[in-house]
Every structure is written in structure tokens, then in C-alpha cells.
């Protein structure tokens with residue numbers, strides 16, 4: 001059976017295309033289905049990484065803050081989010097959020113009002129609302145996994161306000177990366193003791209007891225109600241890390 005060679009790929013029989021790559025490139029009347037194939041998707045993924053890395057390259061020391069998209073501006077947690085944004089800026093950090101509404105908006109607002117750098121890494125969603133108006137550097141991602149890379153790659157710590165599945169996902173991504181030493185052991189601070197205590201108790205009483213995590217893993221989570229303390233924890237850990245970094 002004759003073989004058709006497309007770069008490293010060999011195609012035979014019914015898999016041999018009836019048109020050539022050049023023909024499809026140059027023919028603007030042809031079918032556009034190939035645009036939606038996985039190999040083409042890889043190009044979009046690559047382009048999204050390039051855009052993201054480019055936008056974030058000069059942000060400087062930053063902290064990623066996660067939290068509910070549903071927090072209303074009149075909720076006490078919104079005010080706390082603003083305070084978190086402002087405290088981070090006071091401590092010399094840029095602030096990175098998901099760029100959406102709720103707690104993300106509160107944190108971006110706090111950073112903006114404090115005169116700092118406010119970054120929003122948005123995500124294309126079916127019910128998209130766009131980036132909040134307090135974002136100075138905004139990138140809208142098509143792919144969750146690329147956006148998650150940016151949250152981690154450019155942060156020296158993580159602050160997590162109360163939230164739902166999106167927040168849990170981001171928290172556990174950070175925790176897993178730190179636990180497995182895939183990233184530097186940056187601090188992870190949960191704000192809202194009433195909200196998070198149950199989770200930490202469950203980790204200690206069930207997960208540690210069952211042996212699915214170790215007791216030391218639970219200690220990766222710091223709990224507080226005080227934004228100042230949250231930022232202090234991150235700053236102190238980073239100062240210590242820098243002091244002990246080999247020359």
C-alpha cells in the first residue's frame with residue numbers, strides 16, 4: 001500500500017489526504033475543518049503560552065490570590081479581599097487574580113487603589129463577564145491549564161479567600177505542586193478561619209488518619225482572618241528562602 005508522508009507522520013489507504021498541505025494553505029475556498037483538529041490546537045496552545053509568558057515577564061514579585069466569583073461587593077469578604085490586595089502592594093508584591101468578579105475584583109481593586117500592579121488572568125467561559133475594571137495587565141485564556149501555569153509560575157505565594165469549586169481547584173493545584181516539590185515551597189495562606197477550618201480538620205482527622213496524606217502536608221496550609229498576617233507569612237517565608245539560596 002502506498003505511503004503518504006506528512007513530516008514524521010506516515011499515512012496509508014483511506015488516511016491519505018486528497019489534498020496537500022500547501023494546497024489547503026493556499027486555497028481559501030477549502031473546508032475549514034482542519035482548523036479544529038488537535039494538531040492545530042497545539043499551535044493555539046503554544047501561542048497562548050507565548051502570549052501569557054510575554055505579558056507576565058516583567059510583572060516582578062507577585063502573589064496569586066484565589067477566591068469566589070460570587071462574593072458581592074457588600075459582603076464582608078469583599079472588603080477583606082480589597083485589604084488583601086492593598087497589603088500585598090504595600091509589601092511590594094504585584095497581585096494576580098482570575099480577573100473576574102467577586103473576590104477577584106475586590107483584590108484587584110485593593111491593589112489598584114494602593115497604586116500597585118494588578119494582574120487578571122481571565123478564562124473564556126460560556127457565561128463570560130470579561131475582566132474586571134481594576135485589572136491593569138489582563139490576559140484572557142482559552143485553556144484552563146495554561147492559565148494555571150501562569151498563576152503558579154509568577155507567584156511567590158498563594159492567598160486563598162473563601163470560594164467554591166474553582167477556588168478549590170486552584171488551592172489543590174498549588175498544594176499538590178508544593179507537596180510533590182514540583183515548585184518551590186511557597187506559602188499557601190487560607191483567609192477565613194470559619195470557612196476553612198472544617199477542611200483542615202477533615203484533612204487531619206480523615207485524610208491523615210487514613211494515611212492518604214502525611215501530617216506534615218496539613219502544615220502546608222496556614223489559616224488566618226488577618227490579611228496583614230497573611231502577607232507577613234508570605235514575606236517572611238520569601239525572605240528566608242532568599243537568605244538561604246545558594247549563591
Ligand SMILES: C/C(=C\CNc1ncnc2c1ncn2[C@@H]1O[C@H](COP(=O)(O)O)[C@@H](O)[C@H]1O)CO
Nearest residue numbers: 066067068069070098100123163164165166167
Ligand atoms: C460565576 C461568574 C463568573 C465566572 N467568572 C470567572 N472569571 C474568572 N475566573 C473565574 C471565574 N469563575 C471562576 N474563576 C476562577 O475560579 C476561582 C473562583 O471560582 P469559584 O468557584 O467561584 O470559587 C477564581 O479564583 C478564578 O480564578 C458569575 O458570578
